[in-house]
Amino acid sequence: MGDDESGRRPAPSRSSGPAGPGLVTDELIQLEVGPVAHGGHCVARYDGRVVFVRHALPGEVVLARLTESAPDAKFWRADAVEAIEPSPERVQPPCPVAGPGLCGGCDWQHADLTTQRRLKADVVTEQLRRIAKLDQVPDVVVEGPDGDGLGWRTRVRFTVDTEGRPGLRKHRSHDVIAVKECLIAAPAASSLGVLDARWPNALAVEVISPSVGDPLVVAEPVAGRTGDKLRLPRLPLGTNLATRDDTGVHQVKGRTWVTEEVTVDGEPRPFRVTGTGFWQVHPAAAQTLLDAVLSAAGAQPGERALDLYGGVGLFAAGLAAQVGVTGSVILVEGDARASSDARRGLHDLDQVRVENGSVPRVLPRLAADGGPLAPAGPEGARGGADVVVLDPPRSGAGKDVIAQVVALAPRVVVYVACDPAALARDLATAAAAGYRLTGLRAFDLFPMTHHVECVAVLEPAGDRPAPAAVPAVAERAPRPRAGGRPGGSARGRRRN
């Protein structure tokens, strides 16, 4: 924030001047900042045109630099570079690279944590109202884990720049800002020396700080750099080092996996997570979400539960305890390594079955004649599922999967969502199919960023329907991608 590089305060463009061709990217304009919008920015208007402005807070008057301003664009983007009339909720960002034109990883470092949570609640409410078109939007309170919002990120992927330095990407850019520290990262990201080292043979490097045992560093090598050509920096004793490419995760030193631990049914339970496979990122997230999901699901002994997009089995383990040995849990996961970790981690639970494959393809198979979810057979068994937990990637479950879930006629659906827009779209589909939102909790599991995790509960709007045939889905279901983790950066540059 503040003066431009020359030290002079730049003159803003007229706020009442003509929109369009007169203004170019990098030009400064004065904006009155309106409400928060999904994506880590607020809405302002410049001569009637919507401008999404980052680094601002609702109610402020700011001087903003246009970052995207095509004359024919429906909306523009800008970065607030000076708060002319600052909000009382504005704080000095703790990180020196959080700000306009710098690291794009954090969106709200300039707001105190209480304000961040209120803004996230506003976003969830707005998405439910506008996209899900709910008649009555529940009061959204974003619950937060303790702490100051720093030092929590147990998985951080650093992109390596052309000099071999790890860094973080600028917002909506492939440019990399080399960093020596990331303040939201768990301490291992800095203490292992990963950020001080040069990684000329890598495109990216991910630091994984598990809840149990030594950290794991996974490098993505530049194509062709294997064997003797793969020289990676030395890391402290005890650090596991691996590489990851299209063929899998490869050991360099120590283990290629980490152990995460969560309390399930009163006992600590280990989960194995290989390489950069998905695990909740905030140290409090796995337990928080498991507890929220189980309390919403309330699965009963003997019931049939589904854990869709189940990863390495976090929710399946808890559902297994609820349904007991007379019930069943089917976990569906698209990533082969995560499915194999789930099988290994849940092998002691006879009531759990792990299915590897894409959810929209696996469900019709499970519900086909003779399958474990087939609609009522001649013996009068009910068929379908009693409880469905789904935790899809950012894009959401989509219409096809929601139709399939509804066809199973569960008494309750527990939807864990990392994107409120995708959740709202899926809620609209579910509502049209007879399932209504009966509960919603939101959690601030990504402090300083705009991301917010929701746990939504859906139940039949009237009497519980009978299971129906699960519709098959036309091919080209989205290819499962390990992760789908908010804030994960896109693939790095390719070098040969």
Ligand SMILES: C[S@@+](CC[C@H](N)C(=O)[O-])C[C@H]1O[C@@H](n2cnc3c(N)ncnc32)[C@H](O)[C@@H]1O
């Ligand atoms: C947000 S993660 C949730 C994982 C797990 N529920 C947990 O909390 O640890 C989403 C998971 O869905 C998987 N996935 C993505 N698309 C999929 C698909 N079409 N079918 C099955 N799994 C998929 C990913 O591999 C990832 O493990």
